[in-house]
Amino acid sequence: MPAAAASTPSTEHLHAQIPGAFPDARTPSIASITTHQTSLSQALYDRRCEYTRQRHVRVKVGTWNTAAQKGTEQDVGAWFARHARVTPTTPHHSPGSVPGGEEVDIYVLGLQEIVDITSATEALRPYTDPSAANKWKQSLQGALPKGYKLVAEQQLIGLWLIIYASSEVFPQISNVSTTSVGTGLMGYMGNKGAVTTRIVLGETTRLVFINSHLAAGADKASLDRRNWDASQVNTRTRFDPIVDSMGPSQAQGEGLGDEEFAFWFGDLNYRLEGMPGDDVRRLLTIHTKDLDHESEGRPSTSADSGYASKASEDESGVPLPPDLDPASLQTTIASLLPHDELHQQMKKGKAFHDGWEEGPVRFLPSYKYDIGKVGVFDSSEKRRCPSWCDRILYRTRAAKQRYDAKAQEQEAARQKDEEMRAKGMDLAGDEDILFDYNPDTDGHNTATYDEYEDDEDAEPDTITTKDGLTDEILLEYYTTHMRVLSSDHKPLDAVFSLKYDAVVPDLKAAIHAEVVRELDRQENEGRPSIAVVIERATGSSSTDDQNKTDSTYEGVDFGNVKFAKSKRRTITIANTGRVPATFGFADRPVDQDQAAGPFPPWLRVTSDREPDRRDKAGPDDVHEHYTLQPADVINAELKLKIEDIGAVRSLNDGATTLEEVLVLRVENGRDHFLPLRAHWLPSILARTVDTLIKIPEGGIRRLQNQKPDRDEVKWSVPREVFRLTEAIEDLTERTLAEWDMTKSEGERAPFKDNAGWPFVKPHKGPNTIDEDGEEQVAGLFNALDCDSPFAGAFLPETRTKEKVEMLAEVLLTFLSSLTDGIITKSLWEKLEEGLLTRERAKQYVAPDDEKMWVLETLATAPSHNASFLLLLSFLQNIADQITEASKPKLETRRTSVEIPASPEVKVRRRTLSKVPEVAIKQVIIRNYAVVFSDALFRCKEEAKLKEKDRAAKKERMVKMVELFLRSGDDGR
Structure with missing residues (x-):
């Protein structure tokens, strides 16, 4: 291997740009790769015999080193294709190619040195000037029979590979992929190397051609x-992934060794090793010396390949077979081939x-001859x-697989050999050891070239394809x-006959459709499947509570919905499949101001x-x-229930x-998907005082979503305040009277354990x-909305x-x-400002004067002022009733009086x-x-307030309420 060339700044650029460069692992494949579902591919493969039919093709492969000689393109028809029109350098009367002609289905031609690879200028021309390949292409197209179509073409400087197919075979060719590997200067230049094409024939058989x-x-x-x-050609050649007609079938491209042929x-x-050139020339010239003299005026025969030499005869005059004739060309060739480097390296x-x-x-050897001569070897x-x-x-x-299997066996034997030696066993002296391995001889073809048999009656080599076909x-012939x-x-x-x-x-598409339908059926049967059955509402006996549901609505219809009134619907979920089904409600896509989770805040699902106890988390949503079994x-x-005031306000306004x-x-x-819907009935909640005083008798529902008259005031105080305070006063009085009549039986007064009764619940919580x-x-709120009697909301057994x-x-x-409150934000700001001024000045104001000041401030909002006074008068009355009820009778005045418990509000005993x-x-x-300070006052929300x-x-709000509730004899 020659020394590497000196590195230059442009090496990296050449590496990236010149064909045949080493693959760059950083460069991702440009192929778009997807894979079929395994079951579909397997099912389709199992039925391949139903959509395949045997076909026969003949493939003609030709190769020629043109030595960059001008005019060589005109000779292609003289030897590779039958229909040659111009053959100026071949002898007169020399016909076209031997076996093949129009019976050939695929022509594969590989040329070398179509440009002068020793000249830098000529070697780089193919990158900018395709004329060198084009003139060959034009000449070959003129020599081929009509109807042949171009399958692939690839050039690497002087290397050129082109493939044509007949019009009958061309539609059967797919997944054409061409590539090149340069192995020349610096290990990647294209003055040496290979151009390679892979095709798929009939969607089953991969053919690879390497020039x-x-x-x-x-x-x-x-x-x-x-x-x-x-x-290098063997390891660096990579093809594009094969895409099946039904979709991608490979995740990555193949290399050499994955093909069928x-x-x-x-x-x-490769040369003749150890043979003196002059001796070989003299030996071969015996058979070629007359070729040039005989070429003129005589049609070409089998001697065109060097096959014809004058046969010797035995004593009876019968010609001897060439392989037994010591003077025959075949005997000469047989004597030279053992020195052939290619076969030696294979062995x-x-x-x-x-x-x-x-x-x-x-x-005869194909190299080297004097140009213009038929059989004159190098005379330079x-x-x-x-x-x-x-x-x-x-x-x-099959041959590649046989080699791989034997190589694996030999590797296993070598490893076993090493293990035995590591244990100290003497393999050389132990005849029972079967694992001795010689890397120079084992695992390779040991046959000599003399062992090749005549192939005149050769049998086809049968193989099994990658898809399991034959x-x-x-x-x-090969000549x-x-x-x-x-x-x-x-x-x-050479001409090869292929059966595949x-x-x-059309048959595959039909089978594919059947397989897809069957797999879909099996998948559907094997996939979890549930059915959801919705209970349909039947209506209500109450006139104002009729559901008005739509029988055609496919979701859950809750009908009319009111504040604090629960509405329930039932759904049944059934496993209708053949396998267990695991399910749950997924989170809804919500806006920032909405509550996350699978359900809206007004809905509860039980x-x-x-639910399942899961060892591992399921989907995040x-x-x-x-889990339901079949x-x-x-x-x-x-369960739907509206009890959030913010939701009521939005529903009243139609915002949601x-x-x-x-x-x-x-x-x-x-x-x-389970749709839900309900119809909201307007409520008096979440309104303003100014709105409520304009609502006529009959309540908010009577308006039927119409706004009340802006100018016509019906009440000085919201009618709801009148009705509620009046009912509470009456029922409080009756409750205290009932207790007074039953206290002798040991019943404890309701206010004994709760000083805030009836406005403070004894135990808060869900x-x-x-x-x-x-x-x-809920019925009481509905009575307010409809301006109907409260008595209709109570059950007969409900105590006073x-x-x-x-x-x-x-x-x-x-x-x-109330949106604005009894004491609005603006009114409270004025009152708080006055209170703060007095606190800072430590100014004492008599209670009556302070009351007068408060009432003067509230006088600017008459309805709010009246409502405030009515409520405080109502609270004072309730407090007086309870205080009076707590007094002991004359006969028990000497008994100590029990102070009511105050569980929610801490009261210091020493202040009483x-x-x-x-x-x-x-x-x-x-x-x-x-309790009422929170309900009566509205103030600005100051987040940064300590x-x-x-x-x-x-505390200021509480003291203001206390100011109006205290009388002269209960002040501090």
């Missing part, structure tokens, strides 16, 4: 370089040993030794053409079984999974609607009211104490929902009056003030 020009020279270094060139031809440059495992074969060589000063430099080799898939190959005179090389050609099972596209069912309840789509995600199955209680509270507590809850919810009745009222007022300042603001 190469290996290193020249007769010394040992040149021989090693030829072997290196061949190994390969043909390696060209000027391989030694140095090159072309991995399954490559060559037909019997029964022709160099007087080069004649050699079979130009060759056509072929390899089958192909056959038969070499019909050289002596009467082509325009180069110092004689051209070679070809895909019939099922009649526990599914939080609870349920034919199993699960029932889920969908009660419509949603739930996604039921099935693992390895298809998603199911599920503090049972389902009947929720329904009654429970009724007053429910009404108190409704009152606080109503007041808290020493008079029990007064202390009781102080605790009640404090609780009421704390907790201490926020508590001080809250």
Whole structure:
């Protein structure tokens, strides 16, 4: 191997630009690769016999080193194609090619040195000037029979490979991929190397054609370089991925060795080793000396290949067979071939040993001749030794597999050998050891060239393709053409007969469609499948609660929906498939201001079984999974309830609607979409005081979504405030009276354990009211909306104490929902400013004067002022009733009075009056003030406000309420 050339700054650029460069691992493949589903490919493969039919083709392979001689393109018709029109350098009356002609289906021609590769200017011309290849192409097209079509063409400086196919075979060729490998200067220049084409015949059979020009020279270094060139071509050749007619079938491209048939031809440059050139010339000249004299005026015969020599006769006059005649050309060739470097290197495992074969060589060496002569060997000063430099080799898939299998066996034997030696066993003296391995001789073809048999009656070589089909190959002839005179090389050609099972596209498409349908059916049967059955509402007996559902609606229709009123629907999920189904509700795509999760905030979904315990997490958007066995069912309840004031405001304004789509995600199955909808009935909640005082009798529903008259004021205070405070006062009085009548039985007063009763729940938290209680509270809100009696919302068995507590809850919810509040933001800012001024000045103001100042400030908003006074008067009345009820009777006045517990509001005992009745009222007022301050006042939300300042603001509101609730005898 020659020393590497000196590195230059332009080397990297040449490496990237010149064909045949080493592959760059950083460069991704430009092929778009996808793969068929394995089951589809396998099923289609299993039925391949139904869509393949046996076909027969003849492939003619030709090779010629033109030595960059001008006019050589005109000789192609004289030896490679029958229909030659111009053959000026061949002898007169010399016909066209021998066997082949119009019966050939695929023509493959490989040329070397179509430009002068020793000239830098000529060598670089093909990158900018395609004329060198074009003149060959034009000449070949003129020589071919009509109807042949170009399959592929590839050039690497002086190397040129072109393939044509008949009009019958051309449609069967697909996945054509051409590439080149340069092995010349610096190991990658294209003055030496190979151009290669891969085609797929009939969608089943891969054919690879390699046209190469290996290193020249007769010394040992040149021989090693030829072997290196061949190994580089073998390892660096890569083709594009094969794409099947039904879709991509490969993830990456193939290299050499993956094909069914390969043909390696060209000027391989192997010489006759150890043979004096003059002796070889003298020996061969005996058979060629008359060729030039006989060429004029005589048609060409088989002697054109050197086959014809005067046969000797035995004593009886019967001609001797050529291989038994010591004077025959075949005997001479047989004596020279054992010195052929190519066969020697194949035998030694140095090159072309991995399954490559060559037909019997029964022709004169193809190199080197004087140009213009038929059989005159090199008469120049160099007087080069004649050699079979130009060759056509072929390899089958079966031969490559046999070599690979034997190589694996030999490698295993070598490793076993080494293991035995490592254990100290003497292999040389132990005849029972079977693993002795000699790398110079083992694993290679040990046959000499003399062992080739005559192939006149040769049987086809049968192989199994990569797809499991059966192909056959038969070499019909292999020869050289002596009467082509325009180069110092004689051209070679060979004809191969191939039988293969070809895909019939129409049949394959039909089978493919059947397989797809069957796989789809099997996949559908094997995939999880569920069905969702929705309960249909039947309506309600209540006139204002009719659902008005649409029977054609395919989703869940909740009908009319009111505040705090639960609506329930049931869905049944059944496993209708043949395998277990795991599913769950997936997260909804929501905006930033919406709550995440699978359900909207107004919907709750529960099922009649526990979710799966999963060892590993499922899809990120599914939080609870349920698994159903085939034919199993699960029932889920969908409960809709609007209880968020913000949602009520949006629904009243029409900004949002009660419509949603739930996604039921099935693992390895298809998603199911469950639409939801409901019709919102307007509520008096989340309105302004100014709006409520204009609503006529009959309530907000009577307006039917119409806005009330802006100018016509119906009430000085919202009618809802009148109704609620009046009902609470009445029921409180009745509750206290009932307790007074039953206290002797040991029943404890409702206010004893809760000083904030009835406005403070004794135990806050979820599920503090049972389902009947929720329904009654919802009924009270509906009574407000419809301006109907509260009594209709209560169950007959509901106690008076429970009724007053429910009404108190409704009152606080109503007041808290007011958009502007009883004390608006602007009013509170004025009041707080005055309070802060007095705090800083430490100014004392008498309670009556402070009340007057507050009322004067509120007078600018009459409806708010009236509402404030009405509510505080109402609270004071309730406090007085409870205080009065807590007084002991005359006969028990000496008993100590119990101060009501204040679980929600901490009251310091030392701040209370020493008079029990007064202390009781102080605790009640404090609780009421704390609870109602949040419901009555609206103020700016100041996020940066410190907790201490926020508590001080809250305390000012509480003191203002206390100011109006205290009377002269309960002050501090």
